[in-house]
Each structure stands twice: as C-alpha cells, then as structure tokens.
Amino acid sequence: MTVQGDGRLILFRDFTEPARGEIDAYESHGGYRAMRKAFGDMTPDQVLRELEASGLRGRGGAGFSMGKKASFLPHGEIEKYLCCNADESEPGAFKDRELISRNPHQLIEGMMIAAYAAGIRHAFVFIRGEYVEQADVLERAVEQAHAKGYAGDDILGSGFSCSLVVHRGAGAYICGEETALLDSLEGKRGNPRLRPPFPANQGLYQGPTLINNVETLSNVPHVVEHGADWFRSFGTEKSPGTKMVSVSGNVLRPGNFEVELGTPSRQIIFELAGGPPPERRIKCWFPGGSSSPVLTEEHLDLPYDFEHMAEAGSMLGSGSIIVVDDSVPIVSVALWVAKFYRHESCGKCVPCREGTNWTVNLLQRIDSGDATPMDLDVMESVQGNIIGNCLCLLGDSMAMPISSMIRHFRPEFEEHIAVRQQAAARVRDGTVAAPTGKEAGAGPDLVGVAAGDALVKQDPQAARSEDRQSPGHGGSA
Amino acid sequence: MSDVDANMKLDHLRGTPGSRTRLEAQVWSGARVEADPAAVPDPAVVDVPPQLRQAIEQQMAKYPDFHSAAIPALKLAQAEHGWLSPVAMVQVAAVMQVTPAYLESIASFYDMFELAPAGEHSIYVCTNISCSLCGARDLVEALSEATGAPLNGSSPDGLVHLRSFECLGACDIAPMASIDGHYRGPLDADDARTIAEHLRAGRPVQELLTEKSYEHRYSAEGRGAGQGPA
Numbered sequence: 001m002t003v004q005g006d007g008r009l010i011l012f013r014d015f016t017e018p019a020r021g022e023i024d025a026y027e028s029h030g031g032y033r034a035m036r037k038a039f040g041d042m043t044p045d046q047v048l049r050e051l052e053a054s055g056l057r058g059r060g061g062a063g064f065s066m067g068k069k070a071s072f073l074p075h076g077e078i079e080k081y082l083c084c085n086a087d088e089s090e091p092g093a094f095k096d097r098e099l100i101s102r103n104p105h106q107l108i109e110g111m112m113i114a115a116y117a118a119g120i121r122h123a124f125v126f127i128r129g130e131y132v133e134q135a136d137v138l139e140r141a142v143e144q145a146h147a148k149g150y151a152g153d154d155i156l157g158s159g160f161s162c163s164l165v166v167h168r169g170a171g172a173y174i175c176g177e178e179t180a181l182l183d184s185l186e187g188k189r190g191n192p193r194l195r196p197p198f199p200a201n202q203g204l205y206q207g208p209t210l211i212n213n214v215e216t217l218s219n220v221p222h223v224v225e226h227g228a229d230w231f232r233s234f235g236t237e238k239s240p241g242t243k244m245v246s247v248s249g250n251v252l253r254p255g256n257f258e259v260e261l262g263t264p265s266r267q268i269i270f271e272l273a274g275g276p277p278p279e280r281r282i283k284c285w286f287p288g289g290s291s292s293p294v295l296t297e298e299h300l301d302l303p304y305d306f307e308h309m310a311e312a313g314s315m316l317g318s319g320s321i322i323v324v325d326d327s328v329p330i331v332s333v334a335l336w337v338a339k340f341y342r343h344e345s346c347g348k349c350v351p352c353r354e355g356t357n358w359t360v361n362l363l364q365r366i367d368s369g370d371a372t373p374m375d376l377d378v379m380e381s382v383q384g385n386i387i388g389n390c391l392c393l394l395g396d397s398m399a400m401p402i403s404s405m406i407r408h409f410r411p412e413f414e415e416h417i418a419v420r421q422q423a424a425a426r427v428r429d430g431t432v433a434a435p436t437g438k439e440a441g442a443g444p445d446l447v448g449v450a451a452g453d454a455l456v457k458q459d460p461q462a463a464r465s466e467d468r469q470s471p472g473h474g475g476s477a
Numbered sequence: 478m479s480d481v482d483a484n485m486k487l488d489h490l491r492g493t494p495g496s497r498t499r500l501e502a503q504v505w506s507g508a509r510v511e512a513d514p515a516a517v518p519d520p521a522v523v524d525v526p527p528q529l530r531q532a533i534e535q536q537m538a539k540y541p542d543f544h545s546a547a548i549p550a551l552k553l554a555q556a557e558h559g560w561l562s563p564v565a566m567v568q569v570a571a572v573m574q575v576t577p578a579y580l581e582s583i584a585s586f587y588d589m590f591e592l593a594p595a596g597e598h599s600i601y602v603c604t605n606i607s608c609s610l611c612g613a614r615d616l617v618e619a620l621s622e623a624t625g626a627p628l629n630g631s632s633p634d635g636l637v638h639l640r641s642f643e644c645l646g647a648c649d650i651a652p653m654a655s656i657d658g659h660y661r662g663p664l665d666a667d668d669a670r671t672i673a674e675h676l677r678a679g680r681p682v683q684e685l686l687t688e689k690s691y692e693h694r695y696s697a698e699g700r701g702a703g704q705g706p707a
Contacts, residue, residue: 079541091605091644122541129552129589130601130645132658165539170548171588173643187544189586205542248607248648255649290606290644322607322648336606340643346586 010222010234010242011099011106011215012258021137023144026105032150034225038113039158042224047117051220053228055240060085060176060213061288061317063239063306066220070118072200073208080120081204082162083185083211084111086127086134087169087176091290091340092320095244096214098256100127100134103218104141108164110220112151115162118210122163123151126181129170139166173344177392178211179203180346191348192392213318215244235261239305243319247273250280250325261305268304269323280325284408288317290337291397293404294324313404330409331416334402335363341398352395355386359402369424371417380406512567514578523571529557533572543573547583551590560591588642596631596638598676600624601655604641607648611663616652617641619669624676636676650691657682661689 013029026032038047052067073080084107088096100107107125115123125142127135142164145151151164167185169175175184179193182204203209219241223231232240239261245268248254252274259268269275269285276282284294287304293314295302302308309316324333342356362379365371383399390396406413426432512518532553536546550573554565561584563577570577584590591599600620604613617628617639626632626639645660647653653662656672659682664672668686675685 088646089644092607092648093644094646094648097646128646129548129587130642130655130658132655133660167545168549168552169587170552170590171642172586184548185545186542187547187583189582246648248651249610254607254651320648322610324610328610332609333606336609340605343643 009258011103011218011244012256021102021104021141023105023141023148026103030225031105031221032109034221035109035113035150036156038116038224039156039160044117044119047113047224050228051114051117051223054223054231055228055238056216056219056223056231057239057241057306058213059215059219059243059319061090061315063316066212066216069200069212070114070210072198073118073120073210074201075119079122079205079207080118081207081209082111082115082118082120082123083178083181083204083209084123084125084214084217085176085178085181085211086125086131086138086214087181088131088214088318089128089173089176090318090320091337092246092248092286092322093289093318094246094248095256095319097131097134099214099218099244100131101137104138105145106218106221107138107214108141108145108151110217111164112145112155112162113220113224114210114212114217116155116160120210121161123165124185124204125164125166126175126185127166127168128175129168131168135166135168142166172346173340174346174392174394177394180392181211182209189346191346192394194391236303236305236307238307243304243316245272245304246318246320247323248320249285249323250276250282250328251323252277259304262303264300265302265304265321266300269300269321273321273323276323276325280327283324283326283328283330284333284405285324286320286322286401288315289320290322290340291393291401292317293400294333294408296408329416330405330412331363331366334405335360335367337401338363338398341394345394349390349392349395351386351389355382355395356398358382359398366413366417367420369420369422371420373414373417375417376406376410376413512563512570512577514581515576517574517576518567518571520571520574523567525568525572526557529553529568530572533569537573544575547573547575547580548587551580551584555590559597560593560595562594591638594631596626596635598636598657598682599638599640600626600672601640601642601645603643603645603647603651603653603655605644607644608651608653611651613641613652615666616654616664616669619666620654620672623666623669623673625673637673647691650689656685659683659685660691661686662691664689 048067048071051070052065056066057063058066086096086100111123125138127138142151149156151162153161155161169184172190174180175190177192178199179195180190182199183193184190185204199209199211201208235241241261242258243261245257245259247257247269251269254273257268257272282297284296286292286294287309295312295314299312302312306316338356338359342360345352345356347353359379359382362371362375365375380403383403386395386399427434533546533550536549537543540546550569551561554569555561558565566577566580570580584592602613602617602620604617620639621628624632624637624639626637629640631638645653645655647660647662650662652664653660654664668689671686
C-alpha cells in the first residue's frame, strides 16, 4: 500500500515539476485553489471543522490533532499569531527541508488558510539558520505570494489580512521545542517555558499562538480542497493521510519517501530505502529520529503509524527512520546520541543538563576501559531521573533511546566493558603500546570518540569552545 | 597591551601559532573597544557602517516587537565583520538601542555565531548519527588536512573555518558538509581536496561540486521513492 507510482501522492505530487518553486508553476498545478475555496465559499469555522474532521495529526512529533489545536485559540478580535515550526533539527529528519525547497507555495497556502481559520493576522515561519538555501527559496516565494495578493493585506479581496515573515534561526536544536521557539522568536535565548499557560492561550508576544510543523501546514490546502473524507481515504482510521518518512543511516538509498501511515516498516526500509548494505543485517533502527527508543529486527513487520510504534515502546515522532547495521557497536550509537543532547541541552533544568553530561561521561568510561558492569545500572538510573523531570522533552529525548539501547543490548554493553577493561589492563601492564589515532580499537566505534577527541585536544580554540559547554551555556561549541 | 601580548592572545583565539594575516587587524580593532556591557550605547558616538544600520533597521521594522530582530541583526553584523567582535556588538546595540550584554546573551547561545575571529568561509561538517554512520569522521579529517584548518578552528591563511556541527538536516546525502550555507554530499577525501582548491582559487561557492548538491539526486527529485541516488 505504498503511495509510490499510483498517483496518490499528496505532498510530493508535483515534485518533478522543474520550476515548482515558482508561483506560476504552482498555480498551473492547481495551486492556491484551496485558498480561493476557503476564502470564497467557507467561513473560518467551516475550515476549522473540516480540518478537525480530517483527523490530520501534527507531523512534528507529538501527533496532536491539528484542527483541535487550532480550535483551542480564543475567538474574537485579539492579536493572535501563527508560527510555522521549520526548525527541523532532529537527527535523522530532513523532510521539511525538502518540502520547503521543492514546494514553498504549498506551505504558504497552508499557512494562510490556517491563519484564516483561526482568525490570525500575523504569521511567522521559524526556519533553522543552517537552511540558508531553503530560506532563500522561501523568502522569494513569500515575495511572490505578496505580489499576487495571496498574503499580506486584503488577501484575494476577502477583507482578511495576514502578514507573513520568514525568521531565520541561528543554530540551536532546542528551538524546535515550541516554547523555546517562541522565546527565540522574541529575541531571547531559546529556553523552554513553563506550561501552563500553553501557547494557544499565551504564546508569542503574550498573544494566543498556533504552532504547527511544516508538513502539517503543507497538508492543509489538500484537506480543504478535497475534503476530510478524501483525506481519510489515506492511511489508517487513527492516523489518516500520508507521512513523509526520511530514511537514513546504513541504507542503500537514503531519502524522503511519502507513504501512507500504516505501511509495514519493512517495506519502507527495504523496498523504498534499499535496506542495509549487502551482507549486513539491521542491528537496530530509530523509528522517529534520534529521540525515539530504538527497535530491533523483530519489530520490522509492524505497521508504521503512531499507534503501533507506541505499542512497541517507541514512537513515530517526526517520521525519521535511522537504520544502524550490525557492523556498528551499540556503544558508539549511544555515545553519538548522548553527545548530541549534551551539546544541545539549554541548561535550564538540572536533570537534563547534568544527566546528559553524566551519560556521556559514563559511555566514555566504557570505551576507555574504566567502566564496570555496575555503570550500566548507574546509567539507567540517570535516565530514570531525567524522564518527566524537566520543562521540555530534550532530556527525555536522550533518556528514552539510551534506556532502550541498554534494555535491548545489555549483553553487548557488558561485553564491550569487559573487552575494553582487558585492553586497558594490557596497556597498563606494558604488554601492548597505548593505542593511538585510527588504530585505537578496530571498527567504527571510535568515531567521534578517541580519535575525534584527540583532534579536539590538539586545538586550543576547540578546547575553548568545549569550555563554553559548561553549565549555563546551552548553545555553542 | 604590548604587541607581544597582543600576538599571544591572537594565537590563542585562532589556534594557529605565529600566523599573521588580515584577521589580525580585525581582532585588534575589535579588542580595543571598551564599552559598558550593561549600558545602552549612545548612538551619537558609535560609528556604524550605513549599510549595516539600514539593514538592521529594516529587520526591526518586520516584527511587532523589535527585539525579535536581535538574531537577524547579529547575523548581519557577523557578515559585515567576519565574526561578532566587540565592535560589532556595540554597533548592533547602538542601532537597536539595547545593551551589549543582552546581545552577548543571545550570541553565546546559538551555534552559528562566532565569538572569536573565524576564517572567511565556514565549513560545517555534520557529525551527527546518520553522517557518523556513513563516515563523517573521515570527512572531518580529510577536510582538516586539505584546508589546513584544525577542527573547530581556522586555517593559517584565514580562508577556512572548519567546524563539526550537529545534524544539519541532510542525512540523505551523508556524509555531508555545509560550505557557507551550501549543502554538498556525499563527500569523500577527493571532494575535500576539491573544496580546498576551489576556495583557495577564490571561485564562487555556489559553483562548488554542483553535482553533489542535493538538487541533483533522484530521491530528492521526488520520482524518488524506490529509485535512489544516481
């Protein structure tokens, strides 16, 4: 039941059009028709009801009903805001990049319809700073939309006005978290806020704010144009529609694939993404980016949707599958994950700031031969003390996959500890010379560990930027 | 501060002992600023390049609250000065009428701001999980060797600033690098040498390895699903 080839693509429909970023090409493929329909024939409430009936769920990770979220915004003449979250920085996710660079007008149309439905007059796209080329494409598209009267004052002569501003971030994973995004957009450090109040009541500039992912908003024109029933004909009862799935890691054909929710995971990984390299097996896979608990080969036949991933103890998240093959030690995978979250922790909540640090330390002890099997229990308890104890989910995003790795691969962790202990002992005895650089431990397990650190140590400036990671400094290195 | 001290400080910042380049002048024109970080600078006494002032004011006009323009304004200043020198900070503070301390609090949070002098072209190599699975470490080493820049430092000629970066959202072209915002991948050691030569020759970055831009990949073309890269 893949979408490929049978003409049922929704978001990817016109992606082969060479000039698809241009407004004329978008219009010639039926673009902005949904907006005319919404603004001309429908009241804002009707649009809202249609979105709710479609069952469109947020595509940024949480999977909350988009229509419901929009209906939470208070009615009436107050300054309300729409923020499109294009701060895609979850490791493994690259779908928004493609949606923006291939079809920016689809997003703009979706945003304007959503703004109309919720009575919003100021819309922002918060795009991550690293997406320079994509932001250029989007800014150009926004200009074109303004020129043709699809955004700005008195849109399509309907009397409804909504400004649209592209805001470029400056590099911080945490700004993908919705309240940190709001702080960042207000010109502050991107620290998550305490909830309640939720952004729907008090968000950007203290006004009610609707925050949606790029993919969610890109679906809006299609729902409005073809109706909720049509949208429900894709996917499953509880997860209607299609999903952009980014597959990467140890697969032969990494890329973005649009599938119906409920497609077997095996089909996505093997048929669409080509599966792992020959002679290799899948050791584990992240079904929803690096923050989702890992699954193993036995889970490959599960349907890929919100419910089944949750039942298996993981989550669909942003729909980013990272495949890890059996040549990669699990300790390395854990270390890459932990280092990322240590770097990106904003430092506001202690369990996350300290927990990510200690997890990295413990994993490095394993690799340097200083760990004992008891360290695994310590590491698990650290994860347990992070989960649910912070303002946002960044700490949990490390704790969940790390816990799952220990759960699924405990024997391998223990073996790694024993092997490294023995190797370290031999070095101490003088039986063998201390390993250096690339030779340090065969295989890719030292990627970013021993050799990477050696590189860093040689360089005083790098050492300086490492210092900046000390508690209180969330961002830079 | 004597010249000897000055050079020592510079070397520490740059990570490349003994080098003397045009960066040096930048550092020292920057370091001599003495502004109170907690005071809003007097716009009458701070000299701001007119084009920078105009660009920042344009950004401020885009938002309901001008503070939202802080990040865009710092980016403009960084583009103007090459890094966020104290001079650059004071200039932004003077135009926006905020304190340098406030700007520093932002600049120190986000990865893309350079608080120390940086090479002219920035190369961000993604070293996150998907790229690491595909050989990002070798790419970092190859780029470091080809450009002469240490990891997270600048090359002695001041041309390249090499950084390892968290996920850049291009796992489909792993291992990849962003050269002045232009994504290229998958890259190998030969490509690293090509990049270094291209930058040394002073050719435009957008012309660099265009076949490695993801625009040219099948999967990215959307015909994709199931066909994969060429």
